Amino acid sequence: MTKVAVLGAGSWGTAFTKVLAEAGTDVTMWARRGEVADTITNEHENPFYLRGFGLPATVTATTDPLVALADSSIVVLAVPSQTLRQNLAEWKDSIPKDATLLSLAKGVESGTLLRMSQVIAAVSGAEPERIAVLSGPNLAREIAARQPAATVIACSDSARAIAVQKACATKYFRPYTNSDVIGCEVGGACKNVIAIACGIASGMGMGDNTIASMITRGLAEITRLGVALGAKPATLAGLAGVGDLVATCMSPLSRNRSFGHVLGEGGSMERAQKAAHGQVAEGVKSCTSVRALSESYDVEMPLTEAVHRICHEGMEVEEAIGMLLGRRIKPE
Ligand SMILES: NC(=O)C1=CN([C@@H]2O[C@H](COP(=O)(O)OP(=O)(O)OC[C@H]3O[C@@H](n4cnc5c(N)ncnc54)[C@H](O)[C@@H]3O)[C@@H](O)[C@H]2O)C=CC1
Numbered sequence: 555m556t557k558v559a560v561l562g563a564g565s566w567g568t569a570f571t572k573v574l575a576e577a578g579t580d581v582t583m584w585a586r587r588g589e590v591a592d593t594i595t596n597e598h599e600n601p602f603y604l605r606g607f608g609l610p611a612t613v614t615a616t617t618d619p620l621v622a623l624a625d626s627s628i629v630v631l632a633v634p635s636q637t638l639r640q641n642l643a644e645w646k647d648s649i650p651k652d653a654t655l656l657s658l659a660k661g662v663e664s665g666t667l668l669r670m671s672q673v674i675a676a677v678s679g680a681e682p683e684r685i686a687v688l689s690g691p692n693l694a695r696e697i698a699a700r701q702p703a704a705t706v707i708a709c710s711d712s713a714r715a716i717a718v719q720k721a722c723a724t725k726y727f728r729p730y731t732n733s734d735v736i737g738c739e740v741g742g743a744c745k746n747v748i749a750i751a752c753g754i755a756s757g758m759g760m761g762d763n764t765i766a767s768m769i770t771r772g773l774a775e776i777t778r779l780g781v782a783l784g785a786k787p788a789t790l791a792g793l794a795g796v797g798d799l800v801a802t803c804m805s806p807l808s809r810n811r812s813f814g815h816v817l818g819e820g821g822s823m824e825r826a827q828k829a830a831h832g833q834v835a836e837g838v839k840s841c842t843s844v845r846a847l848s849e850s851y852d853v854e855m856p857l858t859e860a861v862h863r864i865c866h867e868g869m870e871v872e873e874a875i876g877m878l879l880g881r882r883i884k885p886e
């Protein structure tokens with residue numbers, strides 16, 4: 555039987571563990587805090603990140619990475635994008651030599667501007683064909699409630715993508731394979747930034763025309779960047795692109811959208827952080843790295859630029875809107 559280690563017991567790590575276990579896969583979690591690991595193992599729930607959802611009794615958790623990683627053929631990296639490098643450096647020597655490394659993180663690393671699969675390759679030394687990413691419209695609480703959803707598992711080695719697909723396919727969670735790792739990662743990282751922009755608009759009381767316009771123009775700028783980095787446009791028109799973008803930009807469950815909503819209502823960055831329920835709103839840091847990437851590839855990303863200026867340069871939201879609408883009019 556496939557044995558999977560899920561490293562990270564936050565909301566998505568926990569919900570994805572539930573999916574794996576309900577698919578009949580043997581899964582062990584690593585949690586940072588002892589009380590989280592103990593509660594998962596003994597009470598079959600993670601009330602710290604995913605209150606109200608029972609986990610199958612087969613799921614156990616530990617704070618010892620060696621125990622979680624022993625004999626695993628798939629290692630799921632379920633920590634925030636800005637801490638993945640540091641976390642993986644501590645785990646890399648305990649990872650079985652031929653295991654597939656599956657990233658759940660959606661972000662671009664600050665400073666290095668690396669995608670998560672690149673961080674994994676750099677830190678672990680694993681060959682690119684051992685590195686996979688999972689990305690799609692997968693809000694953790696909806697998946698935990700077994701609401702039907704689809705996702706994409708991207709890996710350059712199709713046999714590994716299929717092995718991950720089999721390990722997590724259930725009656726409500728439908729994974730598709732894809733070979734376009736870059737497209738999936740660009741879609742996942744950039745949609746968080748556009749979700750902050752949509753949250754700002756909704757917080758200012760703007761309606762569906764505005765949000766739909768931002769989602770669509772957001773997709774245009776994400777696709778421009780993705781193609782410049784080597785992604786296939788079809789990937790960005792699929793689940794890991796438009797699918798995830800729509801879910802995150804529209805859902806009050808999204809931490810990135812919730813973060814933006816508070817800013818749009820006139821709240822401070824601190825208040826916005828609280829609205830993300832103490833969990834990561836990845837777009838806050840990724841907006842700066844995505845903007846830097848776009849500059850180095852000479853790709854225009856006006857919505858990303860506006861979110862960066864609001865979050866990190868103190869620009870007022872009204873001024874940012876003026877900047878966006880004051881741009882030269884042009885063909886679509
Ligand atoms: N929550 C969701 O609905 C989804 C999240 N994602 C992505 O999955 C990744 C993980 O997200 P979540 O599980 O939701 O995050 P979270 O904020 O709920 O949990 C993060 C987990 O990482 C652990 N961790 C380890 N080292 C850490 C450190 N130095 N600082 C902070 N946390 C540390 C925390 O203890 C916690 O268990 C993110 O990149 C996110 O964008 C992707 C799809 C859905």
Ligand SMILES: O=C(CO)COP(=O)(O)O
Nearest residue numbers: 690691692693808809810
């Ligand atoms: O990635 C997600 C849904 O696919 C979760 O979005 P948030 O990180 O904004 O909550």
